[in-house]
Structure formats: structure tokens, C-alpha cells
Amino acid sequence: MSKERIAELTDKLNQWNHEYYVLSNPSVSDYDFDMALEELQKLEEQFPEFADPNSPTKRVGGDITENFKKVKHRFPMLSLSNSYSREEIEEFVERIDRSIGGDIEFVCELKYDGVAISLTYEEGVLVRAVTRGDGTEGEEVTANVRTIRTVPLKLHGEFPAFFEIRGEIVFPLEAFNQLNLEREEAGEPTFANPRNTASGTIKMQDSSIVASRGLDCYLYHVYAEENVGKGHLESILEAESWGFKVPQVTDKYIAKASTMDEVMAFIDHWDQHRSQLPFEIDGIVIKVNDFSIQEELGFTAKSPRWAIAYKFKAERVLTELQSITYQVGRTGAITPVANLAPVQLAGTTVKRASLHNADQIEKLDLRVGDMVYVEKGGEIIPKVVGVNLDQRPTSAVPVAYPTTCPECGTGLIRKEGEAQHYCPNDAGCAPQLKGKIEHFIGRKMMNIDGLGSETVEQLFDAGLIKNVADLYDLTKEQVLPLERMAEKSATKLINGIEASKKVPFEKVLFALGIRYVGETVAKKLAKHFESLENIQNATFEELVAVDEIGDKIAESIEEYFSKEENIKLLERLKAAGLTFEIGEQAQASGDALEGKTLVVSGVFTRSRDEMKALIEQYGGKVGSSISSKTDYLIRGEKMGPSKLQKAEKLGVPMISEEEFMELLGGEVQEHIEGQSNIKGSSQGTLF
Numbered sequence: 001m002s003k004e005r006i007a008e009l010t011d012k013l014n015q016w017n018h019e020y021y022v023l024s025n026p027s028v029s030d031y032d033f034d035m036a037l038e039e040l041q042k043l044e045e046q047f048p049e050f051a052d053p054n055s056p057t058k059r060v061g062g063d064i065t066e067n068f069k070k071v072k073h074r075f076p077m078l079s080l081s082n083s084y085s086r087e088e089i090e091e092f093v094e095r096i097d098r099s100i101g102g103d104i105e106f107v108c109e110l111k112y113d114g115v116a117i118s119l120t121y122e123e124g125v126l127v128r129a130v131t132r133g134d135g136t137e138g139e140e141v142t143a144n145v146r147t148i149r150t151v152p153l154k155l156h157g158e159f160p161a162f163f164e165i166r167g168e169i170v171f172p173l174e175a176f177n178q179l180n181l182e183r184e185e186a187g188e189p190t191f192a193n194p195r196n197t198a199s200g201t202i203k204m205q206d207s208s209i210v211a212s213r214g215l216d217c218y219l220y221h222v223y224a225e226e227n228v229g230k231g232h233l234e235s236i237l238e239a240e241s242w243g244f245k246v247p248q249v250t251d252k253y254i255a256k257a258s259t260m261d262e263v264m265a266f267i268d269h270w271d272q273h274r275s276q277l278p279f280e281i282d283g284i285v286i287k288v289n290d291f292s293i294q295e296e297l298g299f300t301a302k303s304p305r306w307a308i309a310y311k312f313k314a315e316r317v318l319t320e321l322q323s324i325t326y327q328v329g330r331t332g333a334i335t336p337v338a339n340l341a342p343v344q345l346a347g348t349t350v351k352r353a354s355l356h357n358a359d360q361i362e363k364l365d366l367r368v369g370d371m372v373y374v375e376k377g378g379e380i381i382p383k384v385v386g387v388n389l390d391q392r393p394t395s396a397v398p399v400a401y402p403t404t405c406p407e408c409g410t411g412l413i414r415k416e417g418e419a420q421h422y423c424p425n426d427a428g429c430a431p432q433l434k435g436k437i438e439h440f441i442g443r444k445m446m447n448i449d450g451l452g453s454e455t456v457e458q459l460f461d462a463g464l465i466k467n468v469a470d471l472y473d474l475t476k477e478q479v480l481p482l483e484r485m486a487e488k489s490a491t492k493l494i495n496g497i498e499a500s501k502k503v504p505f506e507k508v509l510f511a512l513g514i515r516y517v518g519e520t521v522a523k524k525l526a527k528h529f530e531s532l533e534n535i536q537n538a539t540f541e542e543l544v545a546v547d548e549i550g551d552k553i554a555e556s557i558e559e560y561f562s563k564e565e566n567i568k569l570l571e572r573l574k575a576a577g578l579t580f581e582i583g584e585q586a587q588a589s590g591d592a593l594e595g596k597t598l599v600v601s602g603v604f605t606r607s608r609d610e611m612k613a614l615i616e617q618y619g620g621k622v623g624s625s626i627s628s629k630t631d632y633l634i635r636g637e638k639m640g641p642s643k644l645q646k647a648e649k650l651g652v653p654m655i656s657e658e659e660f661m662e663l664l665g666g667e668v669q670e671h672i673e674g675q676s677n678i679k680g681s682s683q684g685t686l687f
């Protein structure tokens with residue numbers, strides 16, 4: 001019996017390790033993983049004869065993917081023993097106090113929930129970044145790690161000639177939620193959680209994508225030939241003086257603790273306040289501070305004996321899965337959503353949770369009527385993480401994923417290699433049509449004042465708009481009879497639509513909602529091709545030659561222009577007067593003002609906004625008031641005397657509008673001339 005259980009747990013844990021470390025796509029929660037590991041550990045202690053010599057209790061879970069060069073670690077990269085119980089943390093502290101004799105000094109720090117990384121510096125220069133791998137050897141991901149702004153490439157101060165520093169690469173929550181928002185806007189599937197996304201990102205082949213994601217790195221251990229200082233905290237603070245981002249005592253990210261009460265107070269503090277951190281943590285690490293005591297205590301095969309992790313249980317609740325709804329997005333992507341019996345979780349009432357896709361439902365083996373576990377991390381939407389099988393109603397049947405669109409009845413498709421199902425009826429499926437219009441009017445797209453998603457719904461249901469071009473045919477008389485519409489709101493709406501014709505090309509391109517053409521890609525395309533006509537005429541090779549444009553995006557663009565209805569729509573939008581080429585301001589750019597701060601004051605031949613835009617386009621910063629940090633004051637007519645005085649007093653150079661234009665190096669003039677050529681050539685051709 002125990003023999004079989006040991007074998008079963010070993011197999012399961014090996015598989016979960018693979019899913020977690022190699023695929024960055026775990027199928028069970030950390031808590032379930034840790035409970036299974038604990039069970040195995042206890043069984044192995046009882047029946048050592050049945051233990052696998054390579055048991056997951058004795059080795060760290062490997063993350064080797066075969067895509068990168070392997071590098072042997074100079075010092076093995078281990079795991080940490082961990083516990084969810086405060087009693088066990090107390091036992092750990094007492095055990096060490098007892099075995100060493102006296103009150104030992106500990107250091108408490110955050111347990112960052114990310115990916116472990118080892119950085120090697122030679123003569124103050126970053127030479128290698130390696131993942132933990134199987135603990136003995138890892139994969140070299142230096143090019144990717146170099147893109148993380150908080151990892152210094154070159155050090156200053158008194159650093160050892162050769163050393164290694166270890167830390168955790170995390171995905172800050174703001175950047176993570178922003179990435180998901182952008183993916184949603186670009187019609188791409190969103191990521192489930194920051195840790196797995198950080199782990200997937202650091203193993204990408206294209207480091208420019210890694211760079212765009214905004215990863216961060218916190219460092220927590222220095223390994224030099226000779227110890228740096230006497231203890232752990234000292235070495236960390238020393239590393240800060242070389243240029244590393246280390247946890248700060250003032251933020252309470254790290255603290256000394258000499259008594260049990262101090263250790264528990266640190267744990268309590270973060271148990272209560274962790275939701276305020278800008279990244280996720282999954283616990284607290286308690287380490288012996290003194291290096292000589294660390295050495296005395298030594299290591300097991302898997303972890304140091306001088307440290308332990310107290311793990312927070314993710315806030316999770318059990319509730320009933322009442323039904324599943326299938327939402328159809330703007331791109332036709334189907335998202336299953338769990339409707340739950342309302343339940344309190346992390347301070348809010350949760351009624352719905354994300355189920356991501358068909359694979360996820362299958363992996364969880366969900367049935368309607370099941371009692372499911374729901375968790376909420378730093379992400380916006382809570383998620384279903386498991387099922388309590390003991391409470392499964394006997395009548396419950398497995399979820400049959402729909403084969404047709406719940407909105408329009410069209411057969412669903414699933415593209416090779418994609419997890420999401422799609423409704424291909426983009427020209428007739430109501431939520432797709434409405435979704436496209438809602439996307440189009442968004443704040444970062446056409447930003448139409450006076451038009452929100454409720455009004456879109458009304459206009460659509462009243463049959464007044466079916467696509468975005470219809471917006472430009474709307475009249476005040478048509479919208480006035482709508483419910484909640486009055487003279488004032490109708491005028492605002494029509495004026496807002498009119499004003500959107502001036503929205504710059506890159507935003508129009510983003511607004512069109514071409515799949516995978518999000519905000520950043522739209523900017524890149526606009527800058528490179530300068531007009532929609534040029535994008536339409538570009539060959540596949542020309543498209544992928546643009547920085548950051550890959551096969552997937554290029555294919556999507558080609559597909560968009562291959563559709564008759566899109567061409568018709570674009571013709572109508574062009575006729576309505578939307579901006580389909582880059583404007584003169586956006587086109588002029590350079591780095592003449594790189595690192596400079598300029599303040600604009602007075603009246604000019606150009607508008608103040610134009611002046612400010614030029615400063616930014618040429619790499620400068622617009623200052624709001626004159627200070628010693630101001631590099632130039634651009635002095636217009638009717639400038640106030642107090643500003644003049646202040647600039648004189650601080651010795652800030654003052655320049656005229658013409659001098660400012662000269663500073664830009666005459667580049668502006670060329671671009672303006674170039675622009676008129678483009679305009680000339682595109683006249684008469686509709687895309």
C-alpha cells in the first residue's frame with residue numbers, strides 16, 4: 001500500500017515539477033503540490049526502502065528546456081525547506097538556538113514569487129545569468145537578463161573581482177496587468193499569473209520581447225571567494241553599494257530578528273500587508289544571519305539547514321460552480337467564465353471566475369454543480385484552481401465544451417497550436433460586431449467623447465450602426481430619439497465623432513482592431529510604413545523585416561487586407577476623413593534633445609502643444625517650471641516677468657522659437673517637405 005502510494009506520489013510530483021518549471025503551466029496549486037510533497041516525505045521516512053533515489057523530495061525541480069546553453073553552477077542552487085505552519089517555524093528557530101547555543105540572530109525577508117537566477121560578475125561586469133536548472137546546472141539566459149533594468153551591467157564601488165549574486169526575477173503586478181490589458185486589446189489570450197509569465201518570459205528566444213515586458217529582479221544572496229562582511233544582511237547592504245537593487249530595511253522588505261516575537265511580527269506584518277506590495281510573494285524566508293553559523297549548520301541535499309520559508313496559504317475559498325457561460329470577444333475568441341455561488345474572497349464578493357479555455361476545464365475535470373476552489377492573487381480576475389472531489393454530486397456530468405457559437409450558432413474553430421476556440425463569423429456575430437466598435441472608440445484608440453459602450457449597445461440594437469464606418473454617417477436627428485439621449489448629449493456625441501477624424505494615424509491603426517496589432521505594434525507599423533496604403537501594399541517579407549513584427553502579426557495583417565469587407569470599410573472611413581497617414585509632427589523625430597529638460601513659456605507661431613510635442617519627439621522632457629535642472633527656456637512673446645527673472649537668476653539659457661528649431665538640427669524642415677511628397681503620391685489612390 002505505502003509502496004504504491006510512494007510510487008504514485010513520486011510520479012505525480014515529477015509531472016507537476018515538469019509542468020511548473022519547464023512548461024511554466026502548472027495544473028495544481030502550490031499548496032496541493034506542497035501537501036503531496038510533505039506526504040511523500042513522511043512516507044519515505046517511514047519506509048525508506050521504497051523511496052526512489054531520485055525522489056522529488058531529494059532534488060530540486062529542474063527547469064531545463066534544451067533551448068539554451070547549459071552552465072554548471074559553481075555552488076549548487078538549492079531550494080528552501082518550507083512550511084505553512086507557524087509552529088514549525090518556531091521549532092526551526094528553537095532548534096537552531098539550541099544546537100548553536102544562545103539567541104541566534106536571524107534575518108527575515110520576503111519570499112519573492114518568481115524565478116531564481118544566478119548572476120556572475122567578473123571585474124564588475126555582468127558576464128553570465130543562469131537559471132537554477134536542476135540545481136547543479138542551469139541554462140544561460142544572459143541576453144534576456146541584460147534587458148532587466150534593475151540588473152546592473154557594470155558595477156561601481158568596492159566589489160570583489162569575481163563573485164556570484166542570486167536573486168529572483170519577478171513580474172511586477174502593474175506591468176503584468178498592463179501586459180494582459182494590452183494582449184486583450186490586441187486580441188491575444190491573457191496570461192494566468194505573474195510567476196508563470198516571468199518564468200516563460202525569461203526563457204524566450206527574442207530578448208527584445210523580454211525587454212518590453214518590464215521584469216524586475218530582487219537580489220538576496222552574495223557568493224564570493226571570501227565572505228562579504230560577517231553576515232547575510234551586511235553582504236546584501238554591501239551589494240547595494242555596488243549598484244544592485246536589494247530589499248530595503250526601510251520598506252520592511254528585510255529585517256533582523258533576534259527573538260521569536262520579532263520573527264512572528266515580521267510574518268504577521270506581511271501576512272496582512274502583502275496585497276499592497278507591487279509584486280507577489282508566496283511567503284517569508286528566515287535565515288541565520290552569521291556566516292560562520294551558516295557554515296556550521298551546512299546543507300541537506302536539497303536545501304540549506306540555516307534557512308526556512310514560511311509560506312502563505314493563497315487566499316482561497318470553496319464555493320459552488322453553478323454554471324459556465326461562454327463569452328464571445330471582439331476577435332471571436334471564446335472565453336469560458338465560471339458563475340459561482342457568491343462568496344467573500346480577499347475583501348470582495350466573488351461571483352465569477354476565469355476558466356481561460358477548454359484545456360483548462362479539462363485539466364480541472366470540472367462539472368457543473370462541483371464545489372470548486374477559487375483563488376485571487378495580484379491579478380484582476382479570480383480563478384478556479386481546483387475541485388473538491390469529495391463533494392461532487394453523483395449526478396454531475398463532465399462539461400461538454402460547445403461546438404457552435406453561443407451567440408450566432410456558427411461552428412467554432414480552433415487554430416493549430418492555440419488554446420482558444422473562435423467563432424469565425426466576424427461579419428455577422430453580434431458581440432464581435434459590438435466588440436469591434438467598442439474597441440474602436442476606446443480611450444487609447446479613437447477616444448470618442450460622449451460615446452461609451454452602453455451607447456454603442458443602444459445604437460447597435462436600434463440598427464443605427466453595424467460597423468465603425470456607420471458611426472460617421474450618424475446624424476443628431478437619428479440619435480435624439482434614443483433613450484437617455486438629450487439635445488446636449490446628442491450634440492456631444494456627434495461632435496466627438498467629428499473630432500475623432502483628427503486622431504493620429506497610429507491610433508486609427510490600433511483602433512481598427514486587426515488581431516495582434518496592439519498599441520505598440522500599431523506605433524511601430526505607423527512609424528515604419530507611414531501610411532495605411534504602404535502597410536496594405538507591403539509584402540510579408542517587408543512586414544517581418546520591421547522590428548518586433550513576427551510571422552504571426554504579419555499573417556494577421558495580410559489576412560485583414562485580404563477580406564473584401566475590410567477593404568470596403570476602410571474606403572468608407574477614408575471617405576469620412578479619418579487620418580490614414582502619419583502627420584508632420586509625428587514624422588519628425590530625433591534625439592537632439594536626449595536627456596534635456598525644456599520649459600516653454602509665452603506665445604509662439606506654433607501652438608504650445610505643438611512645441612511640447614516637438615520636444616518629446618526629439619527625446620527631450622517638458623518641464624513644468626523653471627529650476628536649476630532646466631536646460632533651456634524657450635522664450636515666446638508675452639512671457640511673464642517672474643519667469644524671466646527666475647531664469648536669469650538660475651542662469652538657465654533662453655532661446656527663441658527659431659533657435660529651438662535650429663537645435664532640432666533642421667530635421668523638422670526635411671520631414672515636412674517629405675510629408676508633402678507622400679501626400680501628393682497618395683492622392684487619388686484609395687489604399
Ligand SMILES: NC(=O)c1ccc[n+]([C@@H]2O[C@H](COP(=O)([O-])OP(=O)(O)OC[C@H]3O[C@@H](n4cnc5c(N)ncnc54)[C@H](O)[C@@H]3O)[C@@H](O)[C@H]2O)c1
Pocket residue numbers: 016017019020021026027028029030031033034060061078079080082109110111112113114115116117132167168220285309
Ligand atoms: N503548482 C505546481 O505544480 C508546482 C510544481 C512545482 C513546484 N511548485 C512550487 O514551488 C515550490 C518548490 O520550488 P522551489 O524548490 O523553488 O522552492 P521554493 O520556491 O519553495 O523556495 C526556494 C526558492 O525560493 C526563492 N526565493 C524567493 N525569495 C527568496 C529569498 N528572499 N531568499 C532565498 N530564496 C528566495 C528562490 O528562487 C529559491 O530557489 C513548491 O514548494 C511549490 O510551492 C509548484
Ligand SMILES: [Zn+2]
Pocket residue numbers: 328405406407408409410423424425429430
Ligand atoms: Zn458567433
